[in-house]
Amino acid sequence: LGHDIHFHDKKIALLEAGPRKEYDHMPDSYSNRVSSISPGSATLLSSCGAWDHVCSLRLKPFRRMQVWDACSEAMIVFEKDDLDDMGYIVENDVIMSALTKQLDAVAGRVEVFYRSRAVGYTWPLPSHSCDASPWVQVELADGRRLQTKLLIGADGHNSVVRKEAEIKNIEHKYDQSAVVATLHLSEATDNNVAWQRFLPTGPIALLPLSDTTSSLVWSTSHDHASELLAMDEESFVDSINSAFWSNINHSDFIDAAGAMFRSAISLLKASGAAVRQLPPSVARVDGESRALFPLGLGHATEYVQHRLALIGDAAHRVHPLAGQGVNLGFGDIACLAHHLSAAAFNGRDLGSLKHLLKFETERQRHNVSLIAATDVLKRLYSTTLTPLVLLRTWGLQATNALPPVKVRI
Amino acid sequence: SQLSLFRFTVKRPLSTLRSSVDSKEIKKFQLLAHKWWDEEGEYAALHSMNDIRVPFIRDTLLSMSTNYHLGNPLSGIRILDVGCGGGLLSEPLGRLGASVTGIDPVEDNIRTADRHKSFDPVLAKRIQYKCSSLEEIVEESMETFDVIVASEVVEHVADLETFIKCCSQVLKPEGSLFITTINKTQLSYVLGIVIAEKIMGIVPEGTHEWEKFVPPEELQRLLESNGFSVRTVNGMLYNPLSRSWSWVQSKSLNYAVHAVKSGARAQSHTSDTPPERDTQQRSATAGTVP
Numbered sequence: 296l297g298h299d300i301h302f303h304d305k306k307i308a309l310l311e312a313g314p315r316k317e318y319d320h321m322p323d324s325y326s327n328r329v330s331s332i333s334p335g336s337a338t339l340l341s342s343c344g345a346w347d348h349v350c351s352l353r354l355k356p357f358r359r360m361q362v363w364d365a366c367s368e369a370m371i372v373f374e375k376d377d378l379d380d381m382g383y384i385v386e387n388d389v390i391m392s393a394l395t396k397q398l399d400a401v402a403g404r405v406e407v408f409y410r411s412r413a414v415g416y417t418w419p420l421p422s423h424s425c426d427a428s429p430w431v432q433v434e435l436a437d438g439r440r441l442q443t444k445l446l447i448g449a450d451g452h453n454s455v456v457r458k459e460a461e462i463k464n465i466e467h468k469y470d471q472s473a474v475v476a477t478l479h480l481s482e483a484t485d486n487n488v489a490w491q492r493f494l495p496t497g498p499i500a501l502l503p504l505s506d507t508t509s510s511l512v513w514s515t516s517h518d519h520a521s522e523l524l525a526m527d528e529e530s531f532v533d534s535i536n537s538a539f540w541s542n543i544n545h546s547d548f549i550d551a552a553g554a555m556f557r558s559a560i561s562l563l564k565a566s567g568a569a570v571r572q573l574p575p576s577v578a579r580v581d582g583e584s585r586a587l588f589p590l591g592l593g594h595a596t597e598y599v600q601h602r603l604a605l606i607g608d609a610a611h612r613v614h615p616l617a618g619q620g621v622n623l624g625f626g627d628i629a630c631l632a633h634h635l636s637a638a639a640f641n642g643r644d645l646g647s648l649k650h651l652l653k654f655e656t657e658r659q660r661h662n663v664s665l666i667a668a669t670d671v672l673k674r675l676y677s678t679t680l681t682p683l684v685l686l687r688t689w690g691l692q693a694t695n696a697l698p699p700v701k702v703r704i
Numbered sequence: 705s706q707l708s709l710f711r712f713t714v715k716r717p718l719s720t721l722r723s724s725v726d727s728k729e730i731k732k733f734q735l736l737a738h739k740w741w742d743e744e745g746e747y748a749a750l751h752s753m754n755d756i757r758v759p760f761i762r763d764t765l766l767s768m769s770t771n772y773h774l775g776n777p778l779s780g781i782r783i784l785d786v787g788c789g790g791g792l793l794s795e796p797l798g799r800l801g802a803s804v805t806g807i808d809p810v811e812d813n814i815r816t817a818d819r820h821k822s823f824d825p826v827l828a829k830r831i832q833y834k835c836s837s838l839e840e841i842v843e844e845s846m847e848t849f850d851v852i853v854a855s856e857v858v859e860h861v862a863d864l865e866t867f868i869k870c871c872s873q874v875l876k877p878e879g880s881l882f883i884t885t886i887n888k889t890q891l892s893y894v895l896g897i898v899i900a901e902k903i904m905g906i907v908p909e910g911t912h913e914w915e916k917f918v919p920p921e922e923l924q925r926l927l928e929s930n931g932f933s934v935r936t937v938n939g940m941l942y943n944p945l946s947r948s949w950s951w952v953q954s955k956s957l958n959y960a961v962h963a964v965k966s967g968a969r970a971q972s973h974t975s976d977t978p979p980e981r982d983t984q985q986r987s988a989t990a991g992t993v994p
Contacts, residue, residue: 303776304801429823642796
C-alpha cells in the first residue's frame, strides 16, 4: 500500500512483534522455515519491488511436482507445458528481508514499529451521533496510543485482533504436527521437482532449496513427530528415506486394481500415465534445523467489520499439504490492496464497510473452497481402509489423466 | 434605511428576499439532520451516489487539467458545495485534495457536517462549512471558486434562474458547475415519489415535490442563457436492490450535468444588466396597470 500512488498522502503504521530482519547476503545454512511461493504471489511481490530483492538473495524455482500415495502406485504430476516455473521455494527470512528493504523505500508513508505489541483495542461505536472518536484506538505496550481509520489484523491464526473484535472462528485442531528440517541430499541433482507422498500418518514433502539441499515438511501424528525430533540424526534420515521409498503399505489387491485402471486409461488416452520419477535420497540433516509445530484448520466467520479487516492466517488457517497457506494470504493482500486503492481514488473513508465487504466476498468465495478441499484431502489420505484407498487411487489416476482438472489445481 | 434593511436581511439565515431558498424545504431537512452519516439509513442512496458522482467530478476535472498528481488529484482546486447537507460529498472531495467550502441553509446540517469532519485532522483543515444560502455569500465570493457542485439541490430551490446567476457570479471564468437532479416526467413521479418515497422508503417521505423537478432541457436553456456552456448531460439510475447507482442513456429519472462558465469577464456583466432593467421596468409599470 505504501507504494500505491493513490496512497500518496496517507499514513500507515505497521506493528511488528519481532525484530527488524534485513540481510545483505544469506548465511550458508538454510533456514528451516520456508514457503512455496506461487507465481501469482511472486507477481504481487514484484509489483512492490520486493521480488528483485528475493532473487538477489536466494530462491529455488521448481518446474514439476510429483504427488503419490503410499498405499498404491497412483501418482499425479503437475508441470507446466511451457518451460515456466510452477513455483518457488523461498526461505521466510528472505521474504522478510526483501519486504523490509521495500518498506524502507517508502519510510515517509509507512512507519514500522519493531518489537511492539498492542495491548488494547477500542472499537468505534456503531452509533453515529456519539461524541467519541469514530476511529479505532490502539494502545501499545510502551504506552503510546495510535488511532486509525482502518485496522488490518495480520497477526496469525491466534489473532488477538480477531478475538478482541469478537469475530467467531471455526477451529479444528488436527491431531498432527509438522516436522521441518533442512536436509542434504546424497548426490547433487537438478533438484527442480517438489515431492510429496501421502503416508497413512500424513503427507511428507521434500521441497528443493538448492542442488544439494532440500527442505522437509512432514505432517504426522503428535507422537510420531516428537519421536522424529528426539531420535538421532542417522535414524531420522533413515525414516525419511524409508517414508519416500518403502512400499510396505501396498496391498496386492490395491496394486492390481490400480494397474487395471491404469491400463483402462491408457486405452482411452495414450498419454494418460506420466513418467514416474524417483525422489532423491537424503544423506544427512542439518543439526539445529529440526523443529515441529502443531497443525490445525481455521476459518473466521467474518473477515471484515466496520474499520477492520483480517488477512492471512488471522482469517484462515490450512494444512500445509497443499503448500497454499502463505499464497492464500498473498491473495488476500492483493485483493484488499486493490479495493483500498480504488476507495482512496474515490475519496472514500478507508474504514467504510462498503468496499471491505467486497474484499470479504471475493476472498471468502476463493478461500473457502480451497480450505475445504485441503481438509477433505487430508482426511481422505489419513486412512488405510481399502475402499477409501481404492477411491483415492482411482481418483488420483483419473485426475492425472485429465488436463482440465489438473490445470485448475 | 433601505440600505440597513438590506444588511439586516443578509444576516438572517432564512432570507426570503430574492432568495432561492424555500423555508418549507428547510423544515423538512431539519428533522433528519442527525441521520446523515448512517450509511445504511435514510440517506443510503446519497451515500452510494458518491460512487458515481465523485469519479464523474474527479475525472472531468482531471481531463481539463494538464498537471495533476494521481495521489492528490484535486489538489489546489477550490470547490463550493451548495446544499452540502451533512457533508456527504464535501468529504470525499476534500480527501482527494480539494479545498472545499460547504454551504447549507439548515443550521443542524452544518453542525452535523462540522462535527463529522472534526475527527479527521486532514479534512478539518481542507473543508469549511457555513450556514448560508448561495445569495448570501455572493458578495464576498465573487469569482472565487474553480468548481461549484450542486448535487440534489436544484429540485429544492425556489428560483432556479437566480440560483444559476449566483453560481455564475461566484465561479471563476472557465470554472465548472456540476449539477445532479431529477427530471420532471411521469416516470419520475411514479418512481421518484410514489415508489421511492411512499412505498420503498428509499428517500424520506416528503423530501421531493414533483412540481419542482427540472427537465434537462429547461436546465440547459437556463444555463446557456446565463453564460454557461453545457458540456455533458448523463442519465443516472438507482438500483434499490443492489443499492447502487449507474450511468444510463435515459435521462427520464435522474441526471447529471457538467457546464463551464464562459471565459470572458465582459460577457457575464452584459448578461446581468438586461434582466435587471426588465425588473425595474416591470415594477415601474406594476403600479399603473390595473
